Structures are given as structure tokens and as C-alpha cells.
Amino acid sequence: MLQDVCVTDLKSSIKLNGFPCKADITADDFFFAGLKKPGNTNNPAGSNVTAANVQSFPGVNTLGVSMARIDYAPGGQNPPHTHPRATEIIFVLEGVLEVGFITTANKLFTKTITVGDVFVFPRGLVHFQQNRGHVPASVIAGFNSQLQGTQAIATTLFAAAPPVPSDVLAKAFRVGTEDIDAVKAKFK
Numbered sequence: 594m595l596q597d598v599c600v601t602d603l604k605s606s607i608k609l610n611g612f613p614c615k616a617d618i619t620a621d622d623f624f625f626a627g628l629k630k631p632g633n634t635n636n637p638a639g640s641n642v643t644a645a646n647v648q649s650f651p652g653v654n655t656l657g658v659s660m661a662r663i664d665y666a667p668g669g670q671n672p673p674h675t676h677p678r679a680t681e682i683i684f685v686l687e688g689v690l691e692v693g694f695i696t697t698a699n700k701l702f703t704k705t706i707t708v709g710d711v712f713v714f715p716r717g718l719v720h721f722q723q724n725r726g727h728v729p730a731s732v733i734a735g736f737n738s739q740l741q742g743t744q745a746i747a748t749t750l751f752a753a754a755p756p757v758p759s760d761v762l763a764k765a766f767r768v769g770t771e772d773i774d775a776v777k778a779k780f781k
Contacts, residue, residue, distance in 0.1 A: 598623075601651035612647060612654050623652035628662040631731060639669025639724070647739040654739055661734040665690070665724035672745055673721045679741035680716040681734050685709060688730020694720035719746060752780035 600622040602615035615622075625645045632641025646659035653659050659679075663671055665688065683692070685708050693703030694714045705725065706712050714720040716737075724730040750757055756777065759770040766773070 599655040601654040625650040634666035639666035665730040670723040674745040676741040679736040679738035681714040683732040689726040
């Protein structure tokens with residue numbers, strides 16, 4: 594770091610790897626109230642991620658930290674995904690979750706966690722969380738990056754624009770192209 598703070602100027606036309614600093618900052622730039630309330634889990638995954646990263650919380654620019662609140666309906670999941678720029682650590686606020694990550698050697702590490710428990714997902718590894726309870730669940734997640742990046746595996750493969758060719762996915766998954774096309778249709 595070259596200065597004490599560098600609050601994001603999202604209105605700047607300057608393009609660089611990161612975000613430019615704005616000149617006039619206030620205490621409000623270092624405050625975010627968005628994690629107080631549960632998010633809407635009425636969607637196909639049954640979950641909602643509310644991010645407190647540099648895009649919504651300008652004061653974390655250049656500080657190498659961010660947070661999120663993840664809410665899960667009963668049976669809801671945060672589908673398999675990766676964060677290419679951050680390790681994630683979660684703290685369970687309520688509910689019972691099955692969580693896990695898969696190493697590059699294809700070894701699954703999974704655990705059932707509940708209120709007060711903490712679990713960590715190493716940077717770049719595919720991981721997931723699923724509510725195994727009959728009531729809503731929620732966690733607070735911490736990241737060692739101001740913008741962790743998120744790549745949801747199914748969405749990446751089946752909803753890319755332009756699309757990944759169906760024959761490529763069919764060969765990778767060892768199924769017919771009609772099966773791939775059926776899955777792609779669910780992501781439109």
C-alpha cells in the first residue's frame with residue numbers, strides 16, 4: 594500500500610487493474626449496513642449472497658478484505674463455485690449446513706456445521722454449502738480480497754455467452770449432446 598486509504602471511485606473513467614481512489618472521502622465510505630437483513634432465497638438455488646466487497650463497500654478498496662452474508666432456504670444451496678482471488682471462511686449464524694471443497698487431486702473434504710461453527714475454503718478450489726435443516730440458515734463469509742471473484746461451475750459451463758459448444762461438454766461429461774442441450778435450457 595502506498596497510502597493509508599484508497600476509497601473506490603466507481604464513477605472514474607480510468608481503467609486499471611483495480612479501482613482508482615476518489616478524492617473526497619467520508620466515514621460513510623467505510624460503513625456498510627447491507628448484511629443486517631436476510632436476502633431473498635426465492636430462486637432456483639434457494640440461496641442469496643449479499644456481498645460487502647469493493648463494488649458495494651468502497652472503503653475496502655486496496656485493503657485485501659471483504660465479507661458476504663449468505664442466506665439459505667430449507668434445502669437451499671450455494672452451488673459449487675470457486676473464488677479465484679480469495680480464500681473464504683464462513684461463520685454460521687443459524688441453521689445446519691453441509692459444506693465441502695474438492696482439492697486438485699479430486700479429494701472431497703466435507704463437514705456438517707451448525708451455529709457458531711467456522712469452516713474455511715482454500716482459494717481457487719471448488720466448494721459448496723447446502724442447508725440440511727428444515728429451517729432457514731445463514732452464514733457470514735470473510736474473504737482475503739476486496740473482490741474475490743466468483744465462478745459458479747454450472748453457470749460457467751451451461752450459460753456462458755457465447756455458449757460452450759455442446760459437443761465439447763458432451764465429451765467432457767460422457768453424455769449425448771441432447772443431454773447437454775437439456776441442461777443448458779434450464780439455465781436460460
